[in-house]
Amino acid sequence: MKKYCGMVLLVAVTFAVMLSGAGLACAEQSDQAAIEKVLQDFSVAFTSADIAAVNRLVDDHAVWLMPGRSAITGKDRVLELYAEYFQLFDTRINMHADDVQVCGDWAFLHGAFIRSDTPKSGGAALDTSGNFLLVLKRQADGAWKIARDIWNDAPPASHE
Numbered sequence: 001m002k003k004y005c006g007m008v009l010l011v012a013v014t015f016a017v018m019l020s021g022a023g024l025a026c027a028e029q030s031d032q033a034a035i036e037k038v039l040q041d042f043s044v045a046f047t048s049a050d051i052a053a054v055n056r057l058v059d060d061h062a063v064w065l066m067p068g069r070s071a072i073t074g075k076d077r078v079l080e081l082y083a084e085y086f087q088l089f090d091t092r093i094n095m096h097a098d099d100v101q102v103c104g105d106w107a108f109l110h111g112a113f114i115r116s117d118t119p120k121s122g123g124a125a126l127d128t129s130g131n132f133l134l135v136l137k138r139q140a141d142g143a144w145k146i147a148r149d150i151w152n153d154a155p156p157a158s159h160e
Helices: 002-020 029-047 051-057 075-088
Strands: 058-065 089-103 106-119 126-138 144-153
Touching (some): 029 051, 029 106, 029 126, 029 144, 058 075, 075 089, 106 144
Parallel strands (some): 058 144
Antiparallel strands (some): 089 106, 106 126
């Protein structure tokens, strides 16, 4: 009898939570254009080595997870990383999102990139491609900023 009462209680609580709207309703498509613009603006800032633009796009508590390196935590550290990178390379990057999901004040984008880095000291361009996952966070003013960035190196996907 105790087991039966426990099951009834569990079902009742689950149903009440679903009706209250506290479930995982994550379908805020109205923000999709603003979120995709962050990706576009990041690509432009990266290609133009515009550290001020990168600064405007990154959350204060950002975490970057790069291949083969320890986590880079905090906006200041992320900006240091890009400042050093921009001194070493002229870069062209093309990023496109395959999927955007919005859940409240968080958005998740995954997609692919192709990047070409030409050393400023001379030499041939280094071509890289891979996949990324960006997590964006809505700020108090309603703007979206990049809170997490993770990527890997992989051959370009064929889109047949």
